[in-house]
Amino acid sequence: MxxxxxxxxxxxxxxxxxxxxxxxxxxxxxxxxxxxxxxxxxxxxxxxxxxxxxxxxxxxxxxxxxxxxxxxxxxxxxxxxxxxxxxxxxxxxxxxxxxxxxxxxxxxxxxxxxxxxxxxxxxxxxxxxxxxxxxxxWVNIHKHDPDSVSWKYMNTNPSILNNESLKSVILKGKIITYSGSTSLKVHTAPLNNPTAWSTSAMGSDWPSGQPLTSVINFKETLYATSGDNHAFKSSDGINWVAASFPAANGDGSVVDLFLAAYDNKILYSRIAGEARTFYSTGSDTETGNKISVDSDDLDKFPVKNISYTLHKTSSGMRGVMLVGEPKEPTTIEGSNSTKINTTETWAYMEGASGWINLPAGSINSYCPELKNPSILYYNDLFYLFGEGFNGFYRSNSGRDWKLATKFNFPQVDWSKSGANHTIATPEFRGRKNYAMVSDTLTHNLIFMFSGGEASFTEKVTVAESTKETTDVTRTYNYSSEVWSGRLNQLWFDLANSGK
Incomplete structure (x- = not known):
């Protein structure tokens, strides 16, 4: 040399x-x-x-x-x-x-x-x-794969009991998480420091014994629906007053779900008996404009555990992508003509006449049925995940989905002796009750979990020569933890920009 x-x-x-x-x-x-x-x-x-x-x-x-x-x-x-x-x-x-x-x-x-x-x-x-x-x-090398996610343990919140349902929203620089169903508690922490949590009871004006079924932030005011189909609004997330959303033509319907919010309108649904209709508001929320959903697809529109994300098209048009649990899941035909339940997204574009569904295009590009699903628009891609935390499904369009390989949740190598979920070696698979918010400034994904016992099945190779596998069930316990995750590439971008 x-x-x-x-x-x-x-x-x-x-x-x-x-x-x-x-x-x-x-x-x-x-x-x-x-x-x-x-x-x-x-x-x-x-x-x-x-x-x-x-x-x-x-x-x-x-x-x-x-x-x-x-x-x-x-x-x-x-x-x-x-x-x-x-x-x-x-x-x-x-x-x-x-x-x-x-x-x-x-x-x-x-x-x-x-x-x-x-x-x-x-x-x-x-x-x-x-x-x-x-x-x-000197030669600089990335310590982490830019396409992978780095996870950080933030805290354990003992005020969130095991097996409680959770919903979260961001309001005025704070994360607000609601836990429970018949006796709601409100947990609050700064968005930039989700380690210091305070807990209080839901305000007395919230209907007693009723769960919170949907919640959105519109112009720094929260709008939420209760299990008995009443609409409320709040400036602090704790104390509530009734919110008025007039029905078109006085049809006697009531607001059952808030679906999404732009900076200038709210998208919501109303129900009268079994009939469901869909609306958008003006910027004052006092006017409602009816929007369409194809009647053939009404049973596939989400009725609970709503999640939405905002995005912009390449031409600058703003849109909403929505997911949730419907009355009837969308199916796709698999091998031997079997029907496979899938998760279907719904799209609304600014200025459009209504919601349209986006069923998967083929058996090779679908997201399986998810319980309590969440959707993200993150680093110019759509991501879907849900309870069980088997992984993220990614899509360019919101229609065709593939399981992400590097963008993933923490997993333990259970083949090692004494393997188990710990803070140092976390495992998310098998978990159920959770809530998540996305900090658009720092790109952090903040996850709140209600503790419990998790169980999942994974394939294990039993013969290297033939690559024969068998299903093994893993079980572990976890606390009501708070975790933060971020795509490494976005962390690199923020670091380089000096933020």
């Missing part, structure tokens, strides 16, 4: 003698004192990708601002320097501490330089062999 430095000096000396002997005494050759590196390029990483390196001439540092992928350390421990542009020669220290010329034809080990480790010192000798300059070379 290197040529002994002494031989190089000798070569330069011989060349200088030859040149001097061939010239008149009046001709003086002046060699450049330039000892700078003007370009530095490593060989390609992974799938032929070249990562640019920054040369800080003042500090004498060379580094890549765009970090190399996770596991690139197995590449840079034997990699070529493709380009190093300088007027003179470059030397490095060999194993004995002697200066040796750097050869671009041999690989070099940069593994010790990773993320501000021990730098590789490059010494540049100017053509005049008098001026020198040293550069410290």
């Amino acid at each position: 290197k040529i002994k430095f002494l031989s190089v000096i000798a070569s330069f000396f011989i060349v200088s003698l030859v040149i001097t002997s061939c010239l008149d005494n009046d001709d003086n050759i002046e060699y450049s004192p330039d000892a700078t590196i003007r370009a530095f390029v490593l060989d390609t990483i992974g799938y032929g990708v070249t990562y640019p390196f920054t040369i800080d001439q003042l500090k004498g540092e060379i580094y890549n601002e765009d970090s190399l992928p996770v596991r690139a350390d197995t590449i840079i421990n034997r990699i070529l320097i493709k380009t190093i542009t300088t007027a003179g020669i470059v030397t490095v220290k060999d194993q004995n501490g002697n200066d040796s010329i750097l050869s671009l034809s041999d690989s070099i080990d940069l593994s010790k330089t990773i993320n501000k480790g021990a730098p590789l010192v490059l010494k540049v000798w100017a053509p005049d062999m008098q001026q020198t300059k040293e550069y410290k070379l």
Whole structure:
């Protein structure tokens, strides 16, 4: 990889003698004192990708601002320097501490330089062999896969009892979580610090013994429905007053669910007997405009555990994507003509006449039926998940779904001796009662769990030679925990922006 430095000096000396002997005494050759590196390029990483390196001439540092992928350390421990542009020669220290010329034809080990480790010192000798300059070379590598999620334990909330139903919403910089069904409690924590929770009883104006069936935030006021189909509003999430939403044509219907909220309208549904109708409001909530749902699909529209997310199309149009539990699940035909229950999303575009359903296009691109489903629009993709926490399903359009591979919940390697759910090695699979909010500023996903016993089944390989598998049931207990998760790529983006 290197040529002994002494031989190089000798070569330069011989060349200088030859040149001097061939010239008149009046001709003086002046060699450049330039000892700078003007370009530095490593060989390609992974799938032929070249990562640019920054040369800080003042500090004498060379580094890549765009970090190399996770596991690139197995590449840079034997990699070529493709380009190093300088007027003179470059030397490095060999194993004995002697200066040796750097050869671009041999690989070099940069593994010790990773993320501000021990730098590789490059010494540049100017053509005049008098001026020198040293550069410290570091290689930055992502510690986490950008497409994976990092999870952080925030706290345990003992005020949330085991096996309680949960619903959460963000209001005025706070997370508000409602637990229970017949005796509601209100748990509040700062959105930027979901470790310090306070708990109080639901205000006395909330109907006694009635669960909270839906809740949305519209203009920093919460709107919620109770199990007996009454609508309320609140400025603090604890104390409530009746909310008036007039019915079109006085049809005698009552508000049964708040579905979603833009910054200028609320989308909701009304019910009269078994008949259900759908509306949007103006910005004052005092006017209701009826919107359509195809009558053939009414039984597939969600009737409980509503979740929605807002998004924008490439043309700038705002939309709502909604999911929940319907009266009748949508099915898709599987092998042997079997019917498979699926989770179906519903879309509403600003200015549209109504809701449209988005059934899966094929057996190869569907999301299975989820209990208590949630939907996210996150990093320009839609994600679905639900109780059981078997994984996230992702989609570009909200119609066709695939199980995400790297974007996932924490899982324990149960094949290891003594494996179990702990704070250090968390497991989410099998959990039931939960609530989730998304902080759009920091991209944090905050999960609240009602504790209990979790049970799930996973496939385990029993014969490596044949790859034969069997189903094994795992069971563990967990507390009423609070967790925060964030896509690593978004964390990198925030860090680079200085936020």
